[in-house]
Amino acid sequence: MIQPKVNDPLLLQEISAEIRRSVITTLSQAGSGHLGASLGLADLFTCLYFSVLAHDPADPLWPGRDRLILSIGHAAPVLYTTLARVGYFPEQELATLRKLGSRLQGHPGREHGLPGLELSAGSLGQGLSVSVGRALAAKMDDQSWRVFCILGDGELQEGSVWEAAMAAAHLKLDNLIAIVDRNGVQIDGKTEDVMALEPLKEKWRAFGWEVVECDGNNHQDILTSIHLVQQVPHKPGVILAYTKMGKGVGSIEGDYRWHGKAPSKQEASRFLRELDKEVS
Amino acid sequence: MSRRFINRGDKPTKTGFGEGLLASGIRHPEVIALGADITASVGVNLFAERFPNQFVSLGIAEQNCVGVAAGLALEGKIPVFSTYGVFAALRTTDQIRVSVCYNNLHVVIGGAHAGLSVGPDGATHQALEDLAIMRVLPNMTVLSPCDATQTKIATQQAIHHTEGPVYIRFGRAAMPDFTSENQSFEVGKAQLLHAGDDVTIIATGHLVWEALQAAYTLKEEQIHARVINLHTIKPIDKEIIVKAARETGAVITAEEHQVTGGLGSAVAEVLACEYPVPMKFVGMPDRFGESGDPKELMKKYQLTDLAIVQAVQTLLTTKSYP
Ligand SMILES: [Mg+2]
Numbered sequence: 356m357i358q359p360k361v362n363d364p365l366l367l368q369e370i371s372a373e374i375r376r377s378v379i380t381t382l383s384q385a386g387s388g389h390l391g392a393s394l395g396l397a398d399l400f401t402c403l404y405f406s407v408l409a410h411d412p413a414d415p416l417w418p419g420r421d422r423l424i425l426s427i428g429h430a431a432p433v434l435y436t437t438l439a440r441v442g443y444f445p446e447q448e449l450a451t452l453r454k455l456g457s458r459l460q461g462h463p464g465r466e467h468g469l470p471g472l473e474l475s476a477g478s479l480g481q482g483l484s485v486s487v488g489r490a491l492a493a494k495m496d497d498q499s500w501r502v503f504c505i506l507g508d509g510e511l512q513e514g515s516v517w518e519a520a521m522a523a524a525h526l527k528l529d530n531l532i533a534i535v536d537r538n539g540v541q542i543d544g545k546t547e548d549v550m551a552l553e554p555l556k557e558k559w560r561a562f563g564w565e566v567v568e569c570d571g572n573n574h575q576d577i578l579t580s581i582h583l584v585q586q587v588p589h590k591p592g593v594i595l596a597y598t599k600m601g602k603g604v605g606s607i608e609g610d611y612r613w614h615g616k617a618p619s620k621q622e623a624s625r626f627l628r629e630l631d632k633e634v635s
Numbered sequence: 636m637s638r639r640f641i642n643r644g645d646k647p648t649k650t651g652f653g654e655g656l657l658a659s660g661i662r663h664p665e666v667i668a669l670g671a672d673i674t675a676s677v678g679v680n681l682f683a684e685r686f687p688n689q690f691v692s693l694g695i696a697e698q699n700c701v702g703v704a705a706g707l708a709l710e711g712k713i714p715v716f717s718t719y720g721v722f723a724a725l726r727t728t729d730q731i732r733v734s735v736c737y738n739n740l741h742v743v744i745g746g747a748h749a750g751l752s753v754g755p756d757g758a759t760h761q762a763l764e765d766l767a768i769m770r771v772l773p774n775m776t777v778l779s780p781c782d783a784t785q786t787k788i789a790t791q792q793a794i795h796h797t798e799g800p801v802y803i804r805f806g807r808a809a810m811p812d813f814t815s816e817n818q819s820f821e822v823g824k825a826q827l828l829h830a831g832d833d834v835t836i837i838a839t840g841h842l843v844w845e846a847l848q849a850a851y852t853l854k855e856e857q858i859h860a861r862v863i864n865l866h867t868i869k870p871i872d873k874e875i876i877v878k879a880a881r882e883t884g885a886v887i888t889a890e891e892h893q894v895t896g897g898l899g900s901a902v903a904e905v906l907a908c909e910y911p912v913p914m915k916f917v918g919m920p921d922r923f924g925e926s927g928d929p930k931e932l933m934k935k936y937q938l939t940d941l942a943i944v945q946a947v948q949t950l951l952t953t954k955s956y957p
Binding site: 465466473474492514 | 691694696699701705709729737739
């Protein structure tokens with residue numbers, strides 16, 4: 356059955372909070388992995404899988420589904436926890452993340468057979484090109500499904516992203532929506548210190564994309580932006596989603612040192628308490 | 636088996652690729668060719684003119700081309716991406732490794748202008764490392780056909796009768812076209828082109844013709860060389876290699892590629908484990924090429940029948956007879 360769309364803002368809040376809890380617990384069990392981006396992206400993933408994408412967890416390869424490509428493979432935990440929450444596989448399996456024999460690889464690997472994975476990825480700068488190929492295939496076959504591609508902001512320093520951006524506009528792929536996790540940080544620090552990206556909106560515009568900015572931790576804003584960015588025919592759309600790395604856990608919000616770390620058991624229980632406080 | 640192969644006239648192997656691609660597109664709308672600006676020079680123009688709706692121009696952006704190919708393959712298309720081998724295999728190695736090979740997608744990559752024989756363009760454009768780099772990638776099939784006729788057949792096999800990623804290598808210079816249009820060609824099955832029990836010459840690409848000429852010369856000296864065309868570098872035909880080593884006791888490899896990592900290494904890996912015999916490698920000795928006429932370059936870097944004959948003569952002095 357095609358996943359019914361959730362419109363109730365309170366329910367979306369609740370799901371995002373569950374995903375965040377699940378991300379913290381899962382990463383703490385795994386003992387390694389990237390916490391920051393996964394917490395920051397929980398609201399986007401909630402909106403996408405519970406309210407935007409046409410998809411069917413019981414039939415992961417349904418040809419008419421919208422495709423979601425996670426270009427930043429290191430945000431795998433938020434993808435896995437969302438896929439489990441929406442019903443692609445049992446939530447207990449999240450405990451196997453990064454363990455030997457698991458379908459939940461540190462960075463997504465399709466050969467391990469996890470349902471709902473659209474691409475094995477992890478080397479930055481490749482997902483948008485693959486998304487262009489898939490969106491192009493949909494156009495060639497007159498299909499109406501869409502391709503969503505999740506990019507990191509640090510990832511935009513890879514030149515290949517801009518090759519793909521040029522191609523998407525050239526090919527007039529209005530069935531392609533890129534979403535940039537604009538959390539402003541990367542492993543070495545602030546993006547603007549490591550390698551400045553601004554003026555980012557203008558860059559995408561100059562490359563021929565329709566650009567919408569939004570608060571990437573606000574469900575309503577996310578949903579409105581996804582709607583708005585698809586309004587221009589013959590142009591691909593990009594959403595610059597301003598998120599907070601570590602969102603939901605006040606003590607680590609915006610702290611780039613939490614990009615590539617997993618919480619210890621003690622940290623995890625402290626973070627879960629902070630999360631509960633935020634939600635209530 | 637001991638018949639002599641006749642050159643029907645020199646023809647570039649890239650022409651074979653272009654013809655094979657064209658033939659593959661007929662009644663196959665899922666075959667999509669991707670252009671990286673140099674479509675005419677790599678033989679894709681015939682296809683593009685005949686099937687404009689199955690051709691996509693993506694400009695000088697090879698990394699993106701490979702990713703787009705992966706995306707198309709995920710949706711059931713058969714993308715064929717071709718550009719000069721130096722770019723097709725080396726500029727894009729990470730994209731091929733992750734987006735194509737790790738996802739195990741049926742993407743066909745044509746490495747054009749391969750080898751030293753590309754000539755005057757010089758070292759930047761002479762792909763002498765592509766076989767080594769492509770064959771190390773899991774899931775990848777690596778083809779290196781020996782003449783234009785075989786390249787046409789191999790291209791069709793790569794597109795319609797092979798699973799997963801395929802790299803097919805071909806050259807620009809007009810070279811002898813000698814294999815039969817009705818030859819049996821199977822990916823992964825090497826061809827025995829000339830019988831002999833004194834020594835085996837295993838060659839690939841343009842060097843197969845040179846190996847045959849070497850065998851004809853050696854025959855006059857009563858040295859009977861077996862010649863094997865290893866048109867598939869991966870998966871490698873272990874059986875024919877081990878049998879040849881057992882029956883002839885000495886093996887020469889010949890390739891238009893660095894001796895490190897290519898055909899010679901692949902054969903040596905098999906023999907080291909299965910049946911070690913004295914070996915010699917004819918190929919580029921770990922250095923860059925330079926500008927020059929293709930024939931002059933092949934001569935200077937000893938990628939000729941004469942070089943193979945000399946290698947055989949040296950090797951036979953060290954061969955231990957059982
Ligand atoms: Mg970032």
